[in-house]
Structure formats: C-alpha cells, structure tokens
Amino acid sequence: MAGATGDLGLRIARHLVQRGAAVRALVRGGNTGPAMAVLRELGATVVEIDFNSVTALTQACAGADCVVSALSGLREVIVDAQKRLLDAAVAAGVPRFIPSDYCIDYTKLPAGGNRNLDLRREFNQRLDQAPIAATSVLNGMFTDLLTGQAPVVLFGLKRVVYWGDANQPLDFTTIENTAEFTAAAALDPHTPRYLRVAGEVATIRDVQRAASAATGQPFRLLWAGSVGVLGALSKLTKAMMPKSDDVFPPWQGMQYLHDMFTGQSKLSPLDNARYPEIRWTSVQEVLATRPREEK
C-alpha cells in the first residue's frame, strides 16, 4: 500500500487487516506521524522507502497480490509518483493495481475542466497501457465533507446551498465506507476496470431533509445560481487566487461541486451490492455526528 499514513489509506489498511490480508505499507522516510504507530499496531509491515527509486519500490512490491494507492497530491504525486509505483508493480510481477482515484466519474467528464480529475485521467491512461489489471474505485464526494469543507450544509444559517437543480441526484460515500469497499476490492481477484459506489444517492432536497432530521431544526434551501454561475465562479476564484500547492483550494472544491451538480459525473451503475456485508452510512447519519452545540 502507498499512502497508508493518510486519512483514507490508514482506514484501507485497517480494513485489509480485518479481512485477513498481510499489509505492507510503503511510507516516506522520516515520517514520524501517529499513523506509523497505528500501522505497526495493526500488524502491517512498514517499509520506509524513497518514492523516487523504482528499484526500491520494485523490491518492496515483490510478492504482492495487489498494489493499492491512496496517495494524495498534485502532478508530482498523482502522475509522477504513481507512475514509478506502477512501473515497480509491473517489474515485480504484481497482478493488480488500484490507483488513488476515489472521486466522481471523471471518465464521463471532458478533459480540461477539473484539475485534480485531469491528473487522474492522465495517470489512468498510462495505467491502461501497462500489463497489469487495474481497478479504480469511484465514490462521488466523501459524505464527511458535508460537516466541514464543502459549503453546502450551513449549520449556523440552517440553509442548504445549491446550484442548478435541487432534484439532481448526487453521489455521497463516507471515507470509512470507501476504505472498506476498497479493501474488499483489493482482495477480490476478479474486479472490473471501474467500481462505482455511493453510500447514498441524495438530491439537495434529500440533504435538506437529512439536515433537518439530524439536527431537529428545519433547514431551508438556498439557491446560489445556475451551474453555469458556479463554473464561472470557480474560474474567477482560480484566476484571482495566488498559485499554490494546495491540493484542495476553494476553486477546486467549486469545480468538483460543479461537476456533481451538472449531473455529468453521476455514478452509474452502482456496485454497492458487490460486497453485501458492507453497511452503507447515510447522509443523515453523517450530519448527526456534528457536535450538538454546532448544529
């Protein structure tokens, strides 16, 4: 596994161990974060590695059944580091590779409209040419973002903000469910090229109902404009903000919401039933986890 010290990656590692897998976590040298101790407690083999060395990565991949990536970053990670990891997996004869996609369905989106998804598309084109079986997990938006980063449920104002159509179905999956599904897919030798899941498919009206039920307070809708307005806003914000290495600047979040609200990136058909033991967490359950004084 690459990225096992991250939020999603550590959860994937835990689910892999729970499912009886031997996990080898490839981590950057010098990492002293708390995830290192958690990985060791789980029983994972932690291998400190230079991600610039295909030779070192090849040795680390030897004997594996599947390489799972949960790396997060921009070009130097999603394209460059994952390419080296892919070259290593192929050289080591690993049969399967799961890239760090975990997003909306970029295969249905035109190139050039969403920076982070364009990087995934570019890496996956390379992955498709490699002699290795690949599976991407597409999960929509992490539901967890609704209680934080995503400017959709405004708890203070009791409003649910949206663009375009309040009846547009949107895909939400928790980080935990995405990790559980990815672990199951990693241990399943016959996965297709893409697996699509959504813990809940919810319209903005459903999110409004979920917010009201989760907090016991009535939430109202707040229409912020058409999807065209949101697209223009994200371009404007991008042009106005100084260039930075931030993986998720505000304009990236707007691009993501834009691609969800247009409906273009809707996941279909869904593979939720592939591993029937997985219990999918609803939007309402996630919204209910927000501390009471903030509701």
Ligand SMILES: NC(=O)c1ccc[n+]([C@@H]2O[C@H](COP(=O)([O-])OP(=O)(O)OC[C@H]3O[C@@H](n4cnc5c(N)ncnc54)[C@H](OP(=O)(O)O)[C@@H]3O)[C@@H](O)[C@H]2O)c1
């Ligand atoms: N669908 C959604 O709504 C959504 C939302 C958020 C994230 N995601 C996706 O989920 C995936 C995992 O994200 P996350 O939030 O779990 O990320 P995260 O917590 O930031 O973890 C990133 C991981 O990548 C590693 N990493 C970063 N740069 C590296 C490099 N140059 N070389 C080697 N390792 C490197 C980090 O290692 P260190 O510990 O050494 O830093 C860490 O293990 C990504 O594909 C991300 O885009 C999806």
